[in-house]
Amino acid sequence: MEPLISVRNLKKYFDVGEGMLKAVDGISFDIYPGETFGLVGESGCGKSTAGRTIIRLYDPTDGELIFNGKNIYDLSRKEMQEVRKNFQMIFQDPYASLNPRMTVEEIVGEPFDIHDIYKDKKEKKKRIMELLQLVGLSDEHAMRFPHEFSGGQRQRIGIARSLALNPKFIVCDEPISALDVSIQAQVVNLLKELQEKLGLTYLFIAHDLSMVRYISDRVGVMYLGQMMELADSEELYENPIHPYTRALLSAIPIPDPEIQKDRKRIVLQGDVPSPINPKEACRFVDRCPYAIEICHKQVPEFREVKPKHFAACHRALEI
Amino acid sequence: MENLLEVKNLAVSFKTFFGEVEAVRNISFSVKDSQTVAIVGESGCGKSVTANSIMQLLPMPPAFFKGGEIWFEGENLLKKTDKEMQKIRGNKMSMIFQDPMTSLNPTIRVGKQIVEGLIHHHGISKQEAEEKALEMLRLVSVPQPEKRIKQYPHEFSGGMRQRVMIALAMVSDPKLIIADEPTTALDVTVQAQILELMREIQKERGMSIILITHDLGIVAEMSDKVVVMYAGQIIEEGNTKEIFENTKHPYTAKLLKSVPRLDMDKNEPLHSIEGTPPDLYIPPLGCPFYDRCDKAMKICKDNMPDEENHSPTHKSRCWLNHPLAKDQERRSS
Amino acid sequence: MDRIDANLNKELQREMFEPADLSNRDADKIKRPSIKYWPDVWRRLKQNKLAMSGLVLIVGIIIIAIAGPYMNKFDYFEQDYTKINLKPNSTHFFGTDELGRDLWTRVWIGARYSLIIGILAAAIDFVIGVLYGGVAGVASRRVDAFMMRLAEVIYSIPYLLVVILLSVVFSKEGSGTSLFVLILAMTLTSWVPMSILVRGQVLQLKESEYSLASESLGASNGWILKKHIIPNTLGPILVNVTLTIPRAIFAEATLGFLGLGFQAPNSSLGSLANDGLAGMAVGNAYQLIIPAILISLIMFGFNVLGDGLRDALDPRLRK
Numbered sequence: 025m026e027p028l029i030s031v032r033n034l035k036k037y038f039d040v041g042e043g044m045l046k047a048v049d050g051i052s053f054d055i056y057p058g059e060t061f062g063l064v065g066e067s068g069c070g071k072s073t074a075g076r077t078i079i080r081l082y083d084p085t086d087g088e089l090i091f092n093g094k095n096i097y098d099l100s101r102k103e104m105q106e107v108r109k110n111f112q113m114i115f116q117d118p119y120a121s122l123n124p125r126m127t128v129e130e131i132v133g134e135p136f137d138i139h140d141i142y143k144d145k146k147e148k149k150k151r152i153m154e155l156l157q158l159v160g161l162s163d164e165h166a167m168r169f170p171h172e173f174s175g176g177q178r179q180r181i182g183i184a185r186s187l188a189l190n191p192k193f194i195v196c197d198e199p200i201s202a203l204d205v206s207i208q209a210q211v212v213n214l215l216k217e218l219q220e221k222l223g224l225t226y227l228f229i230a231h232d233l234s235m236v237r238y239i240s241d242r243v244g245v246m247y248l249g250q251m252m253e254l255a256d257s258e259e260l261y262e263n264p265i266h267p268y269t270r271a272l273l274s275a276i277p278i279p280d281p282e283i284q285k286d287r288k289r290i291v292l293q294g295d296v297p298s299p300i301n302p303k304e305a306c307r308f309v310d311r312c313p314y315a316i317e318i319c320h321k322q323v324p325e326f327r328e329v330k331p332k333h334f335a336a337c338h339r340a341l342e343i
Numbered sequence: 344m345e346n347l348l349e350v351k352n353l354a355v356s357f358k359t360f361f362g363e364v365e366a367v368r369n370i371s372f373s374v375k376d377s378q379t380v381a382i383v384g385e386s387g388c389g390k391s392v393t394a395n396s397i398m399q400l401l402p403m404p405p406a407f408f409k410g411g412e413i414w415f416e417g418e419n420l421l422k423k424t425d426k427e428m429q430k431i432r433g434n435k436m437s438m439i440f441q442d443p444m445t446s447l448n449p450t451i452r453v454g455k456q457i458v459e460g461l462i463h464h465h466g467i468s469k470q471e472a473e474e475k476a477l478e479m480l481r482l483v484s485v486p487q488p489e490k491r492i493k494q495y496p497h498e499f500s501g502g503m504r505q506r507v508m509i510a511l512a513m514v515s516d517p518k519l520i521i522a523d524e525p526t527t528a529l530d531v532t533v534q535a536q537i538l539e540l541m542r543e544i545q546k547e548r549g550m551s552i553i554l555i556t557h558d559l560g561i562v563a564e565m566s567d568k569v570v571v572m573y574a575g576q577i578i579e580e581g582n583t584k585e586i587f588e589n590t591k592h593p594y595t596a597k598l599l600k601s602v603p604r605l606d607m608d609k610n611e612p613l614h615s616i617e618g619t620p621p622d623l624y625i626p627p628l629g630c631p632f633y634d635r636c637d638k639a640m641k642i643c644k645d646n647m648p649d650e651e652n653h654s655p656t657h658k659s660r661c662w663l664n665h666p667l668a669k670d671q672e673r674r675s676s
Numbered sequence: 677m678d679r680i681d682a683n684l685n686k687e688l689q690r691e692m693f694e695p696a697d698l699s700n701r702d703a704d705k706i707k708r709p710s711i712k713y714w715p716d717v718w719r720r721l722k723q724n725k726l727a728m729s730g731l732v733l734i735v736g737i738i739i740i741a742i743a744g745p746y747m748n749k750f751d752y753f754e755q756d757y758t759k760i761n762l763k764p765n766s767t768h769f770f771g772t773d774e775l776g777r778d779l780w781t782r783v784w785i786g787a788r789y790s791l792i793i794g795i796l797a798a799a800i801d802f803v804i805g806v807l808y809g810g811v812a813g814v815a816s817r818r819v820d821a822f823m824m825r826l827a828e829v830i831y832s833i834p835y836l837l838v839v840i841l842l843s844v845v846f847s848k849e850g851s852g853t854s855l856f857v858l859i860l861a862m863t864l865t866s867w868v869p870m871s872i873l874v875r876g877q878v879l880q881l882k883e884s885e886y887s888l889a890s891e892s893l894g895a896s897n898g899w900i901l902k903k904h905i906i907p908n909t910l911g912p913i914l915v916n917v918t919l920t921i922p923r924a925i926f927a928e929a930t931l932g933f934l935g936l937g938f939q940a941p942n943s944s945l946g947s948l949a950n951d952g953l954a955g956m957a958v959g960n961a962y963q964l965i966i967p968a969i970l971i972s973l974i975m976f977g978f979n980v981l982g983d984g985l986r987d988a989l990d991p992r993l994r995k
Contacts, residue, residue, distance in 0.1 A: 066530035067501075081892055108894040121885035125713055125907045134903070135893045160617075161704065168710050174619045175386070177704065185889065204385040205557050209601035209615035231530065238603035238613065261605065275535040277560025278604055281583045284563045291539060292532045295500040360719065361708055618704050633696075642692035668693045 027054035027090075028193060028225050029078070034087035036070075036077045043301040047073040049249035050087070052326070055193070060219065060226040062240030062257065064233055064272075068296055070249040071229045072116075075195045078227065079111040080104065091193075109139070112186040116198035118178035122170040128181055129166040132156060135188040155184040159214060176207035183214065187222070195227045200235065212239055233276055237261050245269050248299050248307040251326055255333040265335040267343065268308045306338065314343050346414075347518055347551050348374040348397070353411035355389075355396050358404055364624045366392045368575040369411070374519065379545065379552040381566035381583075383559065383598070385620055389575040390555050394521045397553070398438055399428050416518070434464045437512040441524040443504035447496040453507055454492030457514055464515050479510040483540060502533035506540065513544060521553045526561065538565060559602055563587060568656070571595050574621050574631035581657030591651075591659035594632050630662065638663060717911075720988040727984020733977035737970070741791055744784030751781065763962065770966050773951060783967055786943040790925050790974065793859060793944070797924035798917050800863040805870025806913065810906075812871065813878025814897055824875070831868035835927070838864055839936055862927055866920070873916055877909040911989040918982035922975045929971050945971050 036048040047070040055061045065071045076082050078089060080096065088095045096107055115121035122131055132152050135141075142148035153163050159180040170178055179199060186194055196215065200208040212235065218224060230236045236243055237257050244254040245268065253266040264270045274289040292311050306312070306319045318338050326336040337343075355367040367389040374380050382390045395401045397413055399420065413420040415436070420428070440446045448456060457476040461467060467475070473492075480488035483506040496504060505525065512520055522541070526534040538561065545552060554565055562569055562583065569586040571579040571594065579592040590596045600614035618635045621627050630636070630643045643662050651664040662668055711719075721727055748767070756776035764771040770779035812823040839861040846857045878901075881887060887904050895903075925945075932946020933953075943951075945967045952964030 066532065076888075079892055081888055105894050108892070111892070113889065113892045115885045115889060117885055121889050123886040123904050123908070126903075134890060134895075138890070138893055138895045138899060165704075165706070168706065169713070172706055172708065172710060177619060182889070185893075189893070205559070206385055206598055206601050206616040207619075209613045210617065213613055213615050233531070234603045234605050237605065238609060258609065271532060273605065275531040276605055277538075277558065277564045278606060279559035279563045279587070279599060279602055280604070280606075281563040281587055283606070284560070289535060291535050293536075295502055295533065296530070622706070622708060624708060639696040640693050641696045644696060646692075662693070665693065667690055670690070670693075 025056050028057040029055045030088075030090040031055075031078060032088040032090070034074065034077060034089070035085040036073050036082055037085045040300060045300045046249045046302060047299060048077060049302070051244075051246070051249075051251045053244055053251065053254060055225060055227060057192075057225055058219070058223055059241040060228050060239055062236035062243040063227060063229045063246060064231060064236050064243060065246035066231060066272075066296055068248075068299060069246040070299070071246050072197055074246070075113070075197050075227060075229050079108075079113055079195050081113070105139075109189040110192045112189070112191040112194045114179075114182055114186050114194060114196045114199045117202050118175050118182055119170075119202070121182050122178055124170055127167050127169060128156070128161075128173075131170070131181060132184045132188060135185065139189070151188075155187055156181075158187065158218070159184045174207075175203050176210055179203060179207075179211050180214065183211075183218070187218070190222075191224070193225045193227070195229070197229045198231070199228075201230060201232060208235065215239070233261075233272060245272065248296065248302060250307055250323075251334075251336065252308065253333075253335045253337075254326075255330075259330075259333055263330075263333075265329055265333065265340050265343075266308075266337050267312050267314050271311075306336075314339055345376055346373040347376050347378075347416065348553075349412075349414040350393070350397070351412045351414065353393070353396060353413065354409035355392055355401065355406060356409050357406050359624065361624050364622075365409075365626050366406075366575055366623060367396065368623075368626065370572070370575075370577045372570050372577060372580060374551050374553060376518075377545070377549045377551055378568060379554055379566045380568045380570060381554045381556060381562040382570045382572060383555075383557060383562055384572035385557065387620060387623075388572040390572050391523055393572070394438070394523055394553060394555055398432060398436065398521060399423075400432075400438070430464075433460060433517075434515045435517055436519040436521065437515070437517045439505075439508050439512050439520060439522040439525045441527050443501070443508040444496065446508060447504065447511075449496050452493055452495055453499070457492075457507075457511055460511060460514050475514070476510075479514055480507070482513065482544065483507070483510045485510070501529055502536060505529060505533075505537055509537075509540065509544070513548070513550075516548060517550055519551045519553065521555070523555045524557070525554075527556070527558075534561075541565070559599060571598070574626065575623055576631065576660065578632070578661070579659040581654070581659075585654065585657040589653070589657070591653055591657070591664070592632075592661050593636050593638050593663070595659075630660075640668065717985075717988045721984055724984040724987060726980045727988075730977040730980035730984065733973060734981065737787060737974060737977065738791060741784050741787040745781045745788075748778065748780060751778075763960075771960075771962055773963055774955060774960075779948075779963065779966065782943050783945070783948060783970060786945045786948045786967065787970055787974070789855070789942070789944040790928060790946070790971075793855070793862075793928045794921040794925040794974075794978075796859050797862050797866065797927075798920040800859065801867040801870045801920050801924075802913070802917050804863070804867040806874050808867065809871035809874025809876075810878055810901070813875045813882065813905075814901060820875070824872075827868045827871055830865055833865055835862060835865050836931075839931060843936060858928060858931065862924055866924070866927075870913070870916055870920070873912060874909060877912060878905055881905045881908055915982055915986045915989065918978060918985055922978035922982075925971070925974055925978075945974075 032052050033050050034048055035050055038045040038047060051074060053061070063071045063074065073082065077084050084097055089097055091107065096104070099107060129152055132155050133148060136148055142151070152166065156162065156166065161177065161180060170181070173181065200211050203211060215226065216239065219226065228236060228239055240257045242255065243257045243260050245252045245266065247268050253260065253264065253269045260269065261273065264273055271290045271292045278284050278287070294311050297310055304323060305321060306324050309315045309319045312319065316339065324336045324338045326334055329335045329340045350373070351371050352369050353367055354369050357364045357366055370393065382393065384390045392401065397420070408421060454473065454476050457479060458469065458472040461472040461475055462469065476492060477488050480491060485491050485503060485506050499507060526537050529537060541552070542565065556562060566583050568582050569580070570577055571586070571592065573594050579586065579595045586595060587599065590599060597614055597616045601616060603613055616635050621631050621634065627633065629645045630648055633639050633643045636643070640662055648660050648662045650658050650660050652658045758776065759772050760774050760776040768778050768780060770783055772778055808823065808827070812820045815823065842857050842861045846854070881904065887900050890900050890904055928944060929946030929949065932944045933950045935950060948967040949964055952967060955963035
């Protein structure tokens, strides 16, 4: 199968005065049509920047993004406008991503106004109501303002907006991390249902590994701007190779007191180091319990350790 | 074991433009010595209001106590004056917040913030206080405490700041710590560090902890007893094992099934709880979960279920406990 | 079984325990009445007694400033040497000055000028500040930096100096400073705070998730400015305008008091206070006190109204 999207050596640096903040430092992966690609990592690992650069909200420092056989970073503003309709984004904070002065109807209808799609007001309204129903809201909500809704309802409004232009690919940037657990399932189920109904492809960015495992077909693990490991989600969770992935998995509390009490966990020491001017070494070396000399000197290559299972670790085969 | 804290029929409301919002509706629970009690529930269920009521940190107005008692070490806190509460707060009980940045003063060195609390509450000399502050930073495993003590909060990472918060909370050896979502703002690997730290300190110092969280994994790991709140009420309460293994209330059951687990089958559907909790400005007459419950019966709509004891430690509030409901079930199956 | 049963006395029928009809439940229904943004602000402002008293005070002063001079038979320039330095009485409500002019009329004419100056100055600040700040906010980083440095340079010029220079340049011998020159001098530098406020707001809102969402939908910068940034900046701008008016009035009063304001027989509150100072020396304190109190009342009114507005607009206080 041909990938829908191919990310090649994507880089995004920010000049922060005291040096280069290498938020995304050369990541490559493919996303296939109809799949959900999970991107996980701790805060500051660059996963959100990667998502935003992929849909070109940020201009990349370097790299390619192939969509429909074209590198979309080469497109002009005008050509980009058309491609934009295929790419959408669902934001993390349902409180910040909806303009407080607009009604729900105006918010969901904004994409139509931007692209001037409906000449007929009635038709536009009909389509807006369809979208609201798709996410489980009704016309009684249309005239209300965002602050009158709960977090989960707001996120559903955001999803309705992102579906307006019939996109093929949606970047979900931590869409559930600001929500209550009971509501998270609601939104995840909705996303899954919409994927089946509309044939959507997702890039699902999150720090909640159990949720990512649940929703994704393949998962990539990022640390300090680089991809540490990438595999089918079952494979990644059952046979993690990279020491960072292992630590990450063991840190997740399991909601079962019996299991949780006997669990052995790897508690990583220290915090994620600063992504400003990182040194030429394995990014994880300072916290890695397996680090040896070479890890301090050389950035490990991101390679296929097992079929369809990639990792960037010098000791991938030994540990 | 003795009850360190006992909340009896607490009711707290907020005055708003729309009318009175009944945030906490007649709840009772207790915390024993050295016990960790988790309060779980969705945002707006009243768990933070409960915590802030115990500390008496609610803004009044708009908040006001409608009734109830909060007994702490044999004294009713709701009868205390502001001055008396100041002596208890930060001394016999202290609080850890979700965002340490908002509770640390950004313009004062970390060491000084700890020292000030010590001098204020215990009247010890500056030098003694400084030594104690160092000891506290060591207790929470802040590396290089001699250097760190002279730094400002913004020079600390999120996890380190939370450690400082715990040090501040532990400074006067409190009997009770209320931790309001202490790890929600942290990454999983850092969360694991903080939880381990809290457990170690508890083992060493033997204080009680009220842990407010929505993460059931943390509940399973940390708590001895669980209080499940919904729409301002306690709908189920029991020790951790009872809650996880002998769940009685449909809400608790759904809550447990709504989180994906690392060890579960991926193809299992995720149980979601549809809709949104009721708005407490018009609290429902009957069971507040009625609108979202799969097992709702006719009686649930307008009649509030009573509390039912399943064991000396386990109770819940649901009409399904009623003999007639069980009878109905038997007949239909 | 141990039951604590408040429902014991109720008669519970078997059929009440049958499954409920779940078809007409709606857990997504919003019970609270819908409130639009500005009515909500007005509602909160109304609750603020101090702000409302400020509003009433301002409206009252404006009405008398319009109608006051017609409430007796005197003109503001009419001199009557038989009636100099009269204390306030039933014909001359505020007494007369050392040239026998009716102070009631002169004070309200003065208030009229002061208010006109305040409102005009605030309006000019608003227009220039919003345009300049808005452009700086959306412009490139270098243009923005240049515009802000320029604004800082302009702001560092003392306005007193500007007034003196301008009055030398523009005014004819002995005619005093004209309204035009006064306003020009005051607004030449005073728009800077407004532009800094607007620029800050624009920069912040440009990065807000709803602006990003709009951008990812394909919206242009102009669209985002019009639909998202400006509507959300209006609140703070309104507060700033309300607080600019008393500042301008006070600035004018200071100039008038220093003798740099209008020339007699025209008057403003400041020049009246200046005239009153002479009267004060010969025991006619009311000639100074009356305009001074009026200045204070206007300042007080606008300031508490502005503060009240700020509180009413603050979303953190939203309940």
